[in-house]
Each structure stands twice: as structure tokens, then as C-alpha cells.
Amino acid sequence: MSRTAVVTGAARGIGLAVARALLESGWEVAGCDVLEADLEKAAADFGGKFTPWVLDVTREEDVNKTAESILERHGEIFGLVNNAGITRDGLLMRMSLDDWNRVISVNLTGAFLMCRAFSRGMLRRREGSIVNVSSVVALLGAAGQANYVSSKAGLIGLTRALAREFAGRNIRVNSVAPGFIETDMTKDLPDNVKEDYAVRVPMNRMGRPEDVADAVRFLLEDESSYITGVVLSVDGGLAT
Numbered sequence: 086m087s088r089t090a091v092v093t094g095a096a097r098g099i100g101l102a103v104a105r106a107l108l109e110s111g112w113e114v115a116g117c118d119v120l121e122a123d124l125e126k127a128a129a130d131f132g133g134k135f136t137p138w139v140l141d142v143t144r145e146e147d148v149n150k151t152a153e154s155i156l157e158r159h160g161e162i163f164g165l166v167n168n169a170g171i172t173r174d175g176l177l178m179r180m181s182l183d184d185w186n187r188v189i190s191v192n193l194t195g196a197f198l199m200c201r202a203f204s205r206g207m208l209r210r211r212e213g214s215i216v217n218v219s220s221v222v223a224l225l226g227a228a229g230q231a232n233y234v235s236s237k238a239g240l241i242g243l244t245r246a247l248a249r250e251f252a253g254r255n256i257r258v259n260s261v262a263p264g265f266i267e268t269d270m271t272k273d274l275p276d277n278v279k280e281d282y283a284v285r286v287p288m289n290r291m292g293r294p295e296d297v298a299d300a301v302r303f304l305l306e307d308e309s310s311y312i313t314g315v316v317l318s319v320d321g322g323l324a325t
Contacts, residue, residue, distance in 0.1 A: 087111050087112060087113050087134070088111075088112055088113070088163040088164065089112065089113040089114070089115060089159040089160070089161070089162050089163060089164070090107050090112050090113075090114055090115070090162070090163065090164030090165065090166060090305060091114075091115045091117065091155060091162055091164070091165050091166070091199070091203060092104050092107070092114055092115070092116050092117065092166040092168060093117045093118070093140070093142055093166065093167055093168050093169035093195065093196075093199060094117075094118055094168040094169035094170060094218075095114070095116030095117055095118050095124065095127065095137075095168070096116070096118035096120040096123035096124040096126075096127055097118075097120065097123055097268070097269050098266075098268035098269050098294055099168055099218060099263065099266060099268060099294045099297050099298065100116070100118070100166070100168040100169070101127060101294070102293075102294035102295050102297065102298035103166055103168060103294075103297070103298045103301050103302070104116050104127065104131065104135060105131070105298065106295070106298040106299060106301070106302045107164075107302060107305070108131055108134055108135060110302060110306070112134075112164070112305075113134045113135070113136075113159060114131075114134065114135045114136070115136050115138055115155045115158070115159060115162075116128070116135055116136065116137055116138065117138045117139075117140040117142070117151065117169070118137075118138075118139070118140065118169070119139065119140065119141050121137075121139045124137040124138075124139060125137055136155075136158060136159070138151050138154070138155060142169050142191065142194075142195030142196075142198060142199060143190040143191055143194060143195050143198075145198055148195075148198040148199060148202050149202055152199075152202035152203055156206065161206055161210060162203050162206060162207070162213070163207075163212065163213050163214070163305075164213065164214050164215070164216075164305040165199060165200065165203045165204075165213070165214075165215045165216070166215075166216045166218065166301055166305070167195070167196035167199055167200070167215070167216070167217045167218060167240070168218040169191060169192070169195050169196075170191060170192045170218065170236075170237075171187070171188055171191045171192065172188065172230070172233050173187060173188050173232060173233075174229050174230050174233065175229060176228075176229050177231050180231060180232065184232060185231075185232045188232035188233055188236050189232060189235065189236050189239070191236075192233070192236035192237065192239075192240065193236045193239040193240060193243070196217055196240055196243060197243060200215060200243070200247060200258075203215075204247075204251065204256065207251075207254075207256050208251065208254045208256060211254050211255045211256075212255060212256070213256045213257075214256070214257045214258075214259070214304060214305045214306075214309075215244075215247065215251075215256070215257070215258045215259070216258075216259055216260065216261060216301050216304045216305060217240045217241075217243060217244045217258070217259075217260045217261075218240075218260070218261055218263065218297070218301070219237045219238075219240045219241050219244075219260045219261065219262045219263075219316065220233070220234075220237040220262055220263060221262050221263065221264040221265075221318060221320045221323055221324050222234045222237060223237035223238040223240070223241055223262060224262060224316075224318070224324045225323070225324055237262075240260060241260055241262075241316055244258050244259060244260040244314065244316070245314050248313045248314030249314065251313075252313055252314075257304075257309070257310070257312065257313040258313060258314065259304045259309070259312060259313060259314065259315050259316075259317065260315070260316045260317070261297060261300045261301055261304070261316075261317045261318075261319055262316050262317065262318045262319065262320065262324070263292065263296075263297045263319050263320065264286060264291075264292055264318070264319065264320025264321055264323045264324070265282040265283070265286060265291045265292060265320070265321075265323070266291060266292040266293065266294060266296070266297060267291050267292065267293055267294070268294060271291070285323060286320070286321040286322065286323050287321060287322035287323065287325065288321035288322055289321075290321065291321075292319060292320070292321060296319055297319045300317050300319045304317065
């Protein structure tokens with residue numbers, strides 16, 4: 086019987102690539118996102134092994150209800166990928182409290198709510214793996230992104246706390262820290278900015294969503310069964 090993973094932010098970019106990689110490896114995927122049209126397109130492209138779930142991960146009641154529905158549909162959940170994320174960039178002196186709170190709420194609180202909703206079954210069964218998608222900026226910092234950097238650094242803290250909390254029950258919790266990846270979030274950057282990013286990367290190129298997806302898949306599967314609490318940088322050597 087195939088195993089099921091829940092992936093947030095599954096409609097585009099890294100989340101979509103993660104869903105594809107897992108499906109190709111024989112997993113079933115419950116893909117969650119607020120982008121209903123893109124989510125339905127993904128479901129049409131992937132077929133019946135991918136089920137779409139429209140979900141705002143910041144809403145506690147919605148997370149709990151969706152988790153119940155996913156468990157009813159798929160049975161046990163063996164993997165959780167917390168990938169949903171947004172940016173609202175701005176210098177600190179110009180950053181509104183709303184922009185701060187919204188980014189923290191989606192990127193960090195959403196992951197907390199998803200972990201709480203889906204870990205119960207994993208802990209009872211003593212099997213499962215959670216991967217939180219952080220960012221290289223959590224390790225390096227970035228001007229004009231105090232909210233985003235803080236949220237992604239918080240994900241690393243959440244990862245390490247839960248890795249220790251869940252290890253005795255054989256549940257692994259890890260994080261990946263993507264570098265500059267070609268996604269919808271970065272495609273609208275000016276060419277000169279993209280070139281500057283590429284020059285700063287030792288491998289001299291931006292990454293692809295598939296690069297991150299392969300790392301996430303590895304951390305979910307049995308090959309990484311003795312790995313927990315790590316932050317795996319997928320950044321072409323940028324944070325080295």
C-alpha cells in the first residue's frame with residue numbers, strides 16, 4: 086500500500102515540485118494551498134493519486150477540519166511537508182505590523198498548526214517524517230526581509246524542538262533551506278538582481294524547484310531513517 090504525504094503550498098513552485106517527486110516515487114499526496122485554480126490544475130495533471138485541499142494554514146479551525154477530512158480520505162499520514170510561505174518585504178522602519186504578523190502567521194504559525202494536527206497519528210503509530218521548508222536567509226540574514234527571515238529562522242527552531250520531542254516515538258523532523266530558486270516568487274525580480282544572486286552562488290546558477298524536491302523526498306523516505314533535527318541547505322554552496 087502506498088504511503089500518503091501532506092504538502093502545503095502545493096499548487097506552485099517548490100510545493101508543486103515536491104508533490105511531483107513524491108508521486109513519481111509511489112507516494113500519494115494531499116496537496117494543500119489557498120490557490121484553488123492552480124491546485125485544481127495540479128490535480129488534473131497528476132491524476133487520482135493527488136488530492137487537492139483548499140486551505141489557509143493560518144486558520145486553526147480550518148486546519149483541524151481539513152486534517153480530519155484528509156485522514157478520512159487517505160487513512161494514515163506518513164509524511165508532512167510544511168512549504169506554504171509568503172513574503173511582504175520592506176525595510177524595518179517602513180514595515181507595518183500587519184505585514185510582520187501575516188508573514189509570521191503563514192510561514193511559521195501555519196507550520197505549527199499543521200504539525201500539531203498531523204503528528205498525533207504519527208506518534209501513535211510510531212512512524213512518520215516531517216520536513217519544514219526554511220530558507221538560506223534564515224542562516225545568512227537579508228536586508229528588507231525582517232519578517233521573512235524571522236519566520237524562516239523560527240521554522241529551524243521548530244524543527245529542532247520537535248525533533249527532540251518526537252525522536253523517542255521514531256518521528257523524524259528535518260528542515261531544508263533553499264537558496265535562490267527559480268519560482269513564481271523570484272521570476273519577477275529584475276534581471277540584474279537575478280544575475281547578482283547567481284554570481285554570489287558558488288555553483289554560478291539559481292536552483293530549480295526540483296533540486297529542493299529531491300532533498301525533501303530524501304528526508305521523507307527510509308534512506309534518511311537515522312537523520313533528524315538537521316537543516317539541509319540546498320543553495321549551490323551559498324551558505325558554505
